[in-house]
């Protein structure tokens with residue numbers, strides 16, 4: 001087997017990077033030298049690569065295994081056609097590898113699908129070898145990454161019997177990238193797609209992006225903003241997109257586009273975008289045909305319709321189903337799909353935004369076409385630091401639902417705050433909707449096991465950008481990682497994911513690793529403490545959403561203003577969503593709704609989400625609500641201080657560059673946490689008229705000073 005120049009240069013590059021500064025570019029695929037004892041035990045099991053086949057994916061498999069072993073073990077694996085020694089790594093499919101075909105695993109492999117894989121230590125041709133097999137090349141690539149991950153995390157590799165397949169079919173990143181290179185809610189630089197230079201020049205970095213996604217099993221990328229520009233569907237931009245798709249393809253990442261509903265008017269010169277107009281339907285059909293001519297494995301459309309000013313079917317007095325199904329019909333002949341977003345909330349007098357998506361969409365259960373998925377944010381408002389699960393999960397058993405998570409930290413301190421999001425996503429996935437009795441978790445709804453949903457998926461709003469370290473904050477890489485791992489296996493514990501990531505990305509030192517994992521696991525609760533404890537939500541500064549502004553009332557829509565959400569007055573705090581208020585708690589199934597609706601049984605983390613609670617309400621701790629609220633803010637600040645100390649103490653374990661960069665961000669995080677605590681408490685104090693309880697520090701500035709200027713990032 002010969003090596004192409006491409007793979008040689010990739011390996012050379014990787015080896016060079018190993019000695020260069022540690023800037024975070026390599027993400028969790030660093031392949032740093034393992035501890036000496038581990039190398040000794042691994043070496044006999046990793047002696048050559050047998051992965052025949054000329055496809056770009058097989059080339060990627062060989063390259064990755066060789067590069068990984070060179071970095072971790074310091075050996076240079078020969079590529080061989082046959083098994084001629086113990087320790088060979090045999091990778092591929094029964095179609096391209098006679099060796100794998102010989103094993104007669106076809107039945108199990110077919111059961112695992114083209115993305116699933118087996119990794120087994122077996123005897124082949126009288127030799128002890130490791131086989132990484134799948135019925136599809138992409139599955140074999142995923143298996144190769146899994147094998148490398150076992151090594152990166154110091155797992156035994158001598159008696160392997162691993163069998164995996166993804167539970168969800170679509171595991172996609174949504175990029176809110178604009179054609180001018182900016183990213184809506186992006187905090188890690190500019191867009192990775194160099195539209196001006198495409199299709200002639202494709203940034204080599206795109207391959208690394210695809211490779212990182214493949215290492216997690218992410219198999220789709222929506223490359224443009226849901227606040228879409230019709231131009232992305234023009235022939236010129238489709239050719240550019242095709243060049244990107246060409247780089248992603250060997251890594252199993254298909255591309256999707258956000259489609260602007262009014263594109264037939266803007267691109268096609270039609271007078272309407274009414275989905276019932278035959279000319280409109282024909283325009284979309286022709287557009288779909290053209291897209292598939294240019295990008296044969298195109299995934300489909302993501303659509304934000306009739307939401308925040310975007311056009312949609314309701315502009316023409318049609319409904320969401322009319323719009324989604326018209327697009328679905330255009331894509332169906334090509335096996336394309338539509339991800340129709342449920343993020344719709346029309347402002348009506350006295351309405352509750354938290355109940356709006358349910359009101360708008362639940363009545364259409366069972367009406368969407370077979371190739372439509374309804375993409376629903378995890379919570380009913382908008383990617384807040386903490387929300388109860390969206391009531392649509394469990395309310396549409398005859399509709400294919402997929403969650404939309406936000407990896408980018410729009411409301412969670414941008415790329416300045418260290419916050420590990422897996423625990424937040426776990427809380428959501430583990431939520432029991434009780435839709436079909438106890439145990440009807442969100443996971444079971446979205447993986448299709450509860451309602452026999454055929455097409456399944458999950459999306460994460462990406463946090464990547466042109467910053468050298470991809471995500472702005474080194475720890476924000478962990479959120480990209482965790483999203484991918486949960487998309488692959490929605491049951492993975494947050495702790496296990498954090499441990500993998502720390503070992504692969506930062507350090508295998510056992511003490512440092514467990515301290516870092518603990519820090520990561522605590523970080524989300526701490527951020528909720530200093531931002532929005534007890535169910536507070538959407539009290540961020542208007543527009544940019546960085547820092548607090550609970551007093552904010554300047555947005556043109558009521559439901560974009562913090563005062564709409566917290567409803568503080570002299571009696572108390574919180575949005576009454578029970579029958580004395582909006583009653584949107586009724587959108588949940590019993591007994592969830594009963595638990596939420598009763599102020600004494602409502603989980604305290606959602607207290608002021610569902611109730612307007614008196615300042616002197618007695619909490620489970622025995623303290624009054626005001627004191628408890630203040631102590632949460634104080635606790636959040638203290639956590640950041642302790643995180644800083646712990647991080648500082650790790651200066652000998654983490655490389656200098658990343659250590660210094662994270663330390664700098666933690667200084668900002670502490671500044672911000674104090675700002676949150678002081679400004680929010682000073683403001684609510686104007687209603688509660690109570691002193692700060694013992695243990696809460698005196699504010700550093702006056703309320704007027706906090707109100708005068710937002711935090712900068």
Ligand code: GCV
Nearest residue numbers: 176184185226227304343382
């Ligand atoms: C892409 C929130 C964000 C918007 C975003 C919107 C959405 O409102 O602030 O930037 O737009 O959600 O998810 O469509």
